[in-house]
Amino acid sequence: xxxxxxxxxxxxxxxxxxxxxxxxxxxxxxxxxxxxxxxxxxxxxxxxxxxxxxxxxxxxxxxxxxxxxxxxxxxxxxxxxxxxxxxxxxxxxxxxxxxxxxxxxxxxxxxxxxxxxxxxxxxxxxxxxxxxxxxxxxxxxxxxxxxxxxxxxxxxxxxxxxxxxxxxxxxxxxxxxxxxxxxxxxxxxxxxxxxxxxxxxxxxxxxxxxxxxxxxxxxxxxxxxxxxxxxxxxxxxxxxxxxxxxxxxxxxxxxxxxxxxxxxxxxxxxxxxxxxxxxxxxxxxxxxxxxxxxxxxxxxxxxxxxxxxxxxxxxxxxxxxxxxxxxxxxxxxxxxxxxxxxxxxxxxxxxxxxxxxxxxxxxxxxxxxxxxxxxxxxxxxxxxxxxxxxxxxxxx
Amino acid sequence: xxxxxxxxxxxxxxxxxxxxxxxxxxxxxxxxxxxxxxxxxxxxxxxxxxxxxxxxxxxxxxxxxxxxxxxxxxxxxxxxxxxxxxxxxxxxxxxxxxxxxxxxxxxxxxxxxxxxxxxxxxxxxxxxxxxxxxxxxxxxxxxxxxxxxxxxxxxxxxxxxxxxxxxxxxxxxxxxxxxxxxxxxxxxxxxxxxxxxxxxxxxxxxxxxxxxxxxxxxxxxxxxxxxxxxxxxxxxxxxxxxxxxxxxxxxxxxxxxxxxxxxxxxxxxxxxxxxxxxxxxxxxx
Numbered sequence: 001x002x003x004x005x006x007x008x009x010x011x012x013x014x015x016x017x018x019x020x021x022x023x024x025x026x027x028x029x030x031x032x033x034x035x036x037x038x039x040x041x042x043x044x045x046x047x048x049x050x051x052x053x054x055x056x057x058x059x060x061x062x063x064x065x066x067x068x069x070x071x072x073x074x075x076x077x078x079x080x081x082x083x084x085x086x087x088x089x090x091x092x093x094x095x096x097x098x099x100x101x102x103x104x105x106x107x108x109x110x111x112x113x114x115x116x117x118x119x120x121x122x123x124x125x126x127x128x129x130x131x132x133x134x135x136x137x138x139x140x141x142x143x144x145x146x147x148x149x150x151x152x153x154x155x156x157x158x159x160x161x162x163x164x165x166x167x168x169x170x171x172x173x174x175x176x177x178x179x180x181x182x183x184x185x186x187x188x189x190x191x192x193x194x195x196x197x198x199x200x201x202x203x204x205x206x207x208x209x210x211x212x213x214x215x216x217x218x219x220x221x222x223x224x225x226x227x228x229x230x231x232x233x234x235x236x237x238x239x240x241x242x243x244x245x246x247x248x249x250x251x252x253x254x255x256x257x258x259x260x261x262x263x264x265x266x267x268x269x270x271x272x273x274x275x276x277x278x279x280x281x282x283x284x285x286x287x288x289x290x291x292x293x294x295x296x297x298x299x300x301x302x303x304x305x306x307x308x309x310x311x312x313x314x315x316x317x318x319x320x321x322x323x324x325x326x327x328x329x330x331x332x333x334x335x336x337x338x339x340x341x342x343x344x345x346x347x348x349x350x351x352x353x354x355x356x357x358x359x360x361x362x363x364x365x366x367x368x369x370x371x372x373x374x375x376x377x378x379x380x381x382x383x384x385x386x387x388x389x390x391x392x393x394x395x396x
Numbered sequence: 397x398x399x400x401x402x403x404x405x406x407x408x409x410x411x412x413x414x415x416x417x418x419x420x421x422x423x424x425x426x427x428x429x430x431x432x433x434x435x436x437x438x439x440x441x442x443x444x445x446x447x448x449x450x451x452x453x454x455x456x457x458x459x460x461x462x463x464x465x466x467x468x469x470x471x472x473x474x475x476x477x478x479x480x481x482x483x484x485x486x487x488x489x490x491x492x493x494x495x496x497x498x499x500x501x502x503x504x505x506x507x508x509x510x511x512x513x514x515x516x517x518x519x520x521x522x523x524x525x526x527x528x529x530x531x532x533x534x535x536x537x538x539x540x541x542x543x544x545x546x547x548x549x550x551x552x553x554x555x556x557x558x559x560x561x562x563x564x565x566x567x568x569x570x571x572x573x574x575x576x577x578x579x580x581x582x583x584x585x586x587x588x589x590x591x592x593x594x595x596x597x598x599x600x601x602x603x604x605x606x607x608x609x610x611x612x613x614x615x616x617x618x619x620x621x622x623x624x625x626x627x628x629x630x631x632x633x634x635x636x637x638x639x640x641x642x643x644x645x646x647x648x649x650x651x652x653x654x655x656x657x658x659x660x661x662x663x664x665x666x667x668x669x670x671x672x673x674x675x676x677x678x679x680x681x
Contacts, residue, residue: 206650211600236512
């Protein structure tokens with residue numbers, strides 16, 4: 001009896017093991033792809049993040065409805081950082097080590113991304129960056145961090161090119177704000193002007209909550225400025241610049257940060273015409289062509305997502321397109337790499353381009369900024385329609 | 397330079413009003429509530445909602461905004477003051493009022509949004525440079541508020557009760573004054589005044605959820621410079637802070653604005669700890 005038992009047992013074990021393996025293989029294939037989504041859905045920097053979230057959620061739904069990626073559904077694990085860098089670091093650790101996600105999108109602004117990216121990099125998790133500060137990417141230090149959005153440099157050079165080459169202005173008044181981002185960006189803009197052989201006629205850093213900017217605009221005018229270039233994301237500050245300019249009846253062009261085109265600005269203006277002669281760096285993907293149409297990929301997404309947004313698009317659509325693209329970039333990397341192995345995902349992104357709605361991305365082993373210069377254009381601020389803008393006069 | 401002075405005077409008037417609001421609460425509770433600036437934020441946000449969003453006229457929007465401020469003042473007393481000051485001699489009210497201020501700011505951010513929104517024009521007037529209503533409204537209001545509070549303290553029985561409590565709350569209670577009720581009433585009054593201040597300066601600050609903390613700080617600086625408990629001190633301190641901030645910004649740039657404000661506080665505390673119009677506290681031993 002004992003002999004018979006020992007004779008059968010190896011066979012039983014092997015059979016059980018084989019059955020287990022066979023049963024396990026499809027089970028693993030069905031495991032979801034876990035994406036961590038670190039976003040400031042509340043707090044002072046939430047406007048753009050809320051719009052991006054619409055795109056992210058829509059892309060996940062769309063992909064899952066179509067059967068997932070390589071037969072695996074996407075599981076989105078959202079963490080609201082509330083625009084707080086400390087929370088973004090804590091949640092990055094939680095997503096990497098507790099949730100064991102395959103990919104992390106975010107954090108969604110530079111201030112939160114600066115401390116969180118090294119944490120995600122140490123965990124070896126592939127990471128899509130949505131912050132424009134140039135320092136956020138480094139193929140050596142953070143080999144699995146890839147930027148989807150453009151860089152600050154691209155915004156500044158785009159707007160500056162328009163002011164200097166198209167409008168032919170040379171006496172630049174540079175306005176920044178006293179936040180870390182505003183200060184760094186104003187400094188960067190000044191150095192780019194210097195490279196172009198131009199010394200700003202006037203430059204100032206302003207408290208984002210300063211109640212009135214008439215004095216600062218008077219000083220810019222007295223300095224002979226023939227173009228105002230504001231580098232701040234604070235809509236209140238930007239609106240005060242435009243209101244002061246309008247009240248002074250000074251028809252100087254304003255060319256700068258994309259936030260100057262944001263819809264909340266329109267509501268803060270004393271008169272609607274104060275938005276005339278205002279231009280900002282924008283995107284090809286959300287710019288109407290001569291026949292009044294946006295690119296076909298953008299229009300397709302607008303049509304598909306419109307019912308989810310209640311029929312009306314009353315915010316800048318590039319944020320939605322950016323969120324949408326982030327999920328599709330991950331899907332592209334998983335398909336190309338054949339798995340969610342971090343090294344395979346890194347290689348996939350470094351070696352294959354991806355044509356998205358927001359941009360046509362191309363990363364390499366040495367350059368992890370995938371957004372091309374050619375996809376940046378300059379828009380006319382007061383041309384907002386359905387989330388997109390008209391191109392600025394004379395811009396290409 | 398005229399516009400620098402006018403802007404400084406207008407924004408200084410807002411700081412002065414915050415100082416007056418501090419004084420009203422301090423007189424009955426000896427608490428410097430961290431919710432002070434948030435009262436003005438509520439006045440601006442709800443004023444913008446009532447008038448801009450719901451289309452109410454000013455005669456309805458202003459009292460409604462004041463009522464919201466008064467309700468929040470009462471809530472502050474009930475939630476953050478009443479139990480804390482009766483059970484602890486430590487300055488735990490600093491923490492409890494800070495918690496209430498943080499909660500109301502977050503709640504308004506979630507409901508109202510985190511972008512500044514416009515505040516409607518209150519008086520029919522085209523933009524008029526230095527004579528615009530956004531400058532003269534706060535200047536006129538702070539004078540009215542200071543004069544009104546002066547009359548209230550000197551000419552009304554209720555005001556005299558406030559003064560009695562300010563001088564010695566225990567003695568006032570021993571003489572039959574319901575100190576808890578008086579304190580609650582002072583928080584209601586200060587809530588309404590703070591909201592009216594925010595309403596009158598909404599065109600300068602916009603209806604913005606995050607403006608409260610800055611006003612709490614600058615109102616305190618104004619009061620520390622002018623003298624805690626003195627309405628004249630709040631006026632002088634507020635105007636000094638507003639004008640110095642704007643002049644500093646004019647000559648040195650905006651990055652020095654807050655440094656100047658805090659520097660002024662430090663200097664005032666070093667040179668005259670009781671403030672310009674404050675009285676030195678003498679403790680009998």
